[in-house]
Amino acid sequence: MKPKDEGKIAEIYAATLVLVKEQGLAGITMSMIAKKAGFATGTVYIYFANKEELIVKLFEKCSTDYANDYFAGYDPSSPFKVAFHTIWMNMLRYSIEHFDELVFIEQCFHSPFITDETRKATKERLLPWRELIERGKKEKLIKQLDASWIMLFVRGSVRDLVKHCTYNQLKITDTFKESLFEMCWDGIKD
Amino acid sequence: MKPKDEGKIAEIYAATLVLVKEQGLAGITMSMIAKKAGFATGTVYIYFANKEELIVKLFEKCSTDYANDYFAGYDPSSPFKVAFHTIWMNMLRYSIEHFDELVFIEQCFHSPFITDETRKATKERLLPWRELIERGKKEKLIKQLDASWIMLFVRGSVRDLVKHCTYNQLKITDTFKESLFEMCWDGIKD
Amino acid sequence: MKPKDEGKIAEIYAATLVLVKEQGLAGITMSMIAKKAGFATGTVYIYFANKEELIVKLFEKCSTDYANDYFAGYDPSSPFKVAFHTIWMNMLRYSIEHFDELVFIEQCFHSPFITDETRKATKERLLPWRELIERGKKEKLIKQLDASWIMLFVRGSVRDLVKHCTYNQLKITDTFKESLFEMCWDGIKD
Amino acid sequence: MKPKDEGKIAEIYAATLVLVKEQGLAGITMSMIAKKAGFATGTVYIYFANKEELIVKLFEKCSTDYANDYFAGYDPSSPFKVAFHTIWMNMLRYSIEHFDELVFIEQCFHSPFITDETRKATKERLLPWRELIERGKKEKLIKQLDASWIMLFVRGSVRDLVKHCTYNQLKITDTFKESLFEMCWDGIKD
DNA sequence: GATGAATGAGCCTTCATTCAT
DNA sequence: CATGAATGAAGGCTCATTCAT
Incomplete structure (x- = not known):
């Protein structure tokens, strides 16, 4: 080993x-x-050492990579919407480019391999993302809802769209990306 | 006997x-x-006859039930937003009440049991939902985007929110439901 | 029961x-x-009572019926060759008409169902046949070999011929029967 | 490795x-x-790969080995009766020495494992044996019957004798072998 | 380290037997 | 008696894991 x-x-x-x-x-x-x-x-x-270790380590690697990529080019000092846009686009791009990781994480969630602990660790990696949302709320740019709800609303919609595109081999153009972003933004903006 | x-x-x-x-x-x-x-x-x-048949039949039952419940109390002649609200709430309620079916369907999607054919049949059951979206577009109430994208945007966000709530044993109050609805609605409205 | x-x-x-x-x-x-x-x-x-009993009872029935039929029309007081011919023809006819019994007995012989005891009982039913052979030996009409060997020589050849005919759906004409009889007879006659 | x-x-x-x-x-x-x-x-x-493959392959091996051994020391140019004697003795010896193969083949014949095709392939391996019989017929040394009938007559009688000896743990002496050979020979000779 | 044959626990499935109707 | 659904032990086969090379 x-x-x-x-x-x-x-x-x-x-x-x-x-x-x-x-x-x-x-x-x-x-x-x-x-x-x-x-x-x-x-x-x-x-x-x-065994199958479980392989799955768990891969799960952790995926969720770490995933989280890290979220914040590529993210500048906390930029205006809220710009920052939000950066992260949102990262999320979309990463989900498309690493679709198999998306699926893997999803499948693992309800497997005997992943413990609650591991599941929770995943969340913590997205702290900067949560903080950004909180900042948006403070700046009255987005709705005064629980940050988790906002985050899930955003990620959930992105996820299903990516799945759909991948299954149906659709190309996602930049125009489309912006339309989708707009949906998300309109959904959460105050 | x-x-x-x-x-x-x-x-x-x-x-x-x-x-x-x-x-x-x-x-x-x-x-x-x-x-x-x-x-x-x-x-x-x-x-x-065997494990596969059990899984496939259950999958079909779940996706049928799921689709049917979407349209409980749905009156196509009611105003668009009312109709949309009805279905959206059904979707949310069903996902909460039948969380295990939600998980099951998700797990099946990437399993050796479910064929592309079965997967596609699932989609067809949601035709009225698609038609409603198209109507909303025609009435200029919602964005002029591909109906699939609208549908996925809505379902994806609902799904992740429900998952979150269930995992964390949160109660979803009516006020919250309406807040969530508003996010979805704001996201898609024109 | x-x-x-x-x-x-x-x-x-x-x-x-x-x-x-x-x-x-x-x-x-x-x-x-x-x-x-x-x-x-x-x-x-x-x-x-159970599968074994069914198999064993059927086995016993088959071997009894088989043995009985051997001696249909057999008159111990008739000349040796006539008596031998009668039994030989019975053997051939029965094997053809009850081919499935032939196969069943053969399959049972090497099964966990049939005991040595049952196997031996089968033999005893053919006592008159053995006695006839002994008589033939005494009358110097057939070879002075162990009666068992003569019996097996006769039955073995009949059996394989019947199997061959059944598998290949051949009709056995009377002329052919007599030719076969002649082979057997020539084989054992002194 | x-x-x-x-x-x-x-x-x-x-x-x-x-x-x-x-x-x-x-x-x-x-x-x-x-x-x-x-x-x-x-x-x-x-x-x-599975039980069936094991049975089928063993069946094929047995029937090949069996056929090959038939012809050990067989010289087609030797006089007919000598050649016939050689093969007959091989048949007897092989059946005794490989009694379990004999039983296995017999059991397989009526099993779900062996197909007609496999069954037929078995026959083809004995072609030289058939040719020898035809030669004997041409040389007017044996009866003018279908070669198959002669072959089966011979094999059937040998088989049952071997079975009997094995079940009853009898020793087969050379004298006995020759007596048996004589029965067969007398049966088929012209 | 790398290999893949060997292992045997465990899974899917069958089937002899029982039993409620 | 007849039925066939229910049972669970047992068989065929797989696969995570080990180990000799």
Whole structure:
């Protein structure tokens, strides 16, 4: 279990994500993952103690990456709407580009692998996002609702739109992105 | 002679939904389902040829019920916003009351059990909902965007809010419901 | 287990024989037998305590019937070759007409159902046949070999010929029967 | 790396043959086979996709081996009776030495595993044997009957004699072998 | 470290048998 | 008696995990 080769871990992760997207968590086996990643079953056990560890670590990696990407180019000192727009667009872009991670996280949520603790840790990573929402409320730019509700309203709508586009292989143009943003913004603005 | 007790099907369904909510599709077995439902493993096979059939049939039942409930009390001749409000509230209420079905459907989407065909059939059941959206567009009450996008925007946000509430055991008061409705409405209105 | 209706037993037997011929002992179930016979699974258990009893009783019935038929029209006082011919023809005819019994007995021989005891009882039913062979030996008409060997030589060749004809749906004409008889007779005659 | 040990296949075959001889096809399970062969159940599935494949492949192996052995030491250019004697003795010896294969083939014939196709392939392997019989007919040494009938007459009688000896643990002496050969020969000779 | 054959617990499914109707 | 739904032990097969090479 001494990961000499970080590259292999990445390949295992990638293989897992693709398989879960295609078959769901219920449909994958360790040997499928190994095969897809291009090496023997036993090799996976050099990097992960067992299946659960693999799933949990991947889950954590996904949710960390996801959260980090949210804040790419985010400047807390910029005006609220600009900041909000930045993060919203990150969210959309990341969800599209990392659709398999989206699916994986969703499937994990109701699996025996993920504990409440892990689930909660996920939330904490989005603290800056929550703080931004609170700032918006303070600046009276958005509705005076619980920040969680605003966040979920935004993320939920983005998520379903991305799923729809991916399943139906639709291209999301910039014009469309702005229309969607507008829906979200109109929904929450005061 | 003991006639086939169709009520057992409902019990099997109920047991399955609870278990999938708690453990995910990946975590359930036929014997768990039988045990939860209160009878022997073999009994499940009197009503369903195999695990896949059970999952698929339950999926179809859920998506049918879900769609039907959308339109409870829906009067197509009422003013657009009233009609929209009715359906929106149904959606919210059903998602809350049948949270396990929500989870089940979500888990099935990326499982080896559900085919594209089954997935598509689901959509068709929501035709009146789509027609209403189109009417709203025609009446210039809502944004001139693809109806699918509007529908997904609405459903996605509702879904994530319901999930959040359920996981955190929050009570959803009527005031809150109306606030949420307002977010959705503001998001889509022209 | 009080067989009020002997007819049902016959139907169960008939169904079993057909199924074993088609699928082998390894391929049949109690419900298949019941279905083929035309009634419910449970009904079979009114007439037979369990599967083993059904198989064993049918086996005994078959071997009894088989043995009895051997001696139809057999007159111990007739000349040896005439008597031998009579029994030989009976053997051939019965094997053809009751091919499924032939197969059933063969399949049972190496099954967990039939005990050595049952197997031995089968032999004893052919005592008159053995006695006739001994008489032939005494009359110096046939070879001075162990009677068992003569009997097996005769029965074995008949059996394989019948199997071949049945599998290939060949008709066995009287001329052919006589040719076959001649082979057997030439083989054993002194 | 531990390479696939093809020797295991032979062990699986041997275990299967012994078990089928003792219990019949109806009485064996995959775990019994694995246990008898000396390894875990799952191991059998490394070498055979499922039970059917194991049975079918073993059947084909047995019938090939059986056919090949028929012709050990067979010289087509030797006089007819010599050639016939060689093959006949091979048949007898092989049936005695490989009694479990004999039983296995017999049990398979009426099983759900063996198809007509497989059954027919078996026959083709005995072509040289058939040709020899035809030659005997042409040389007017044996009766002018269908070659199949001659072949079955010979094999059938040998088979039942071998079965009898094996069940009753009789030793077959060379004198006896020759007596039996004589019965067969007298039966078919012109 | 890497491999993949070997292991055996556990899952899906069948089926002999029981039992309520 | 007859029925066939219900039962649960047992069989076929899978797959997470181990281990010899």
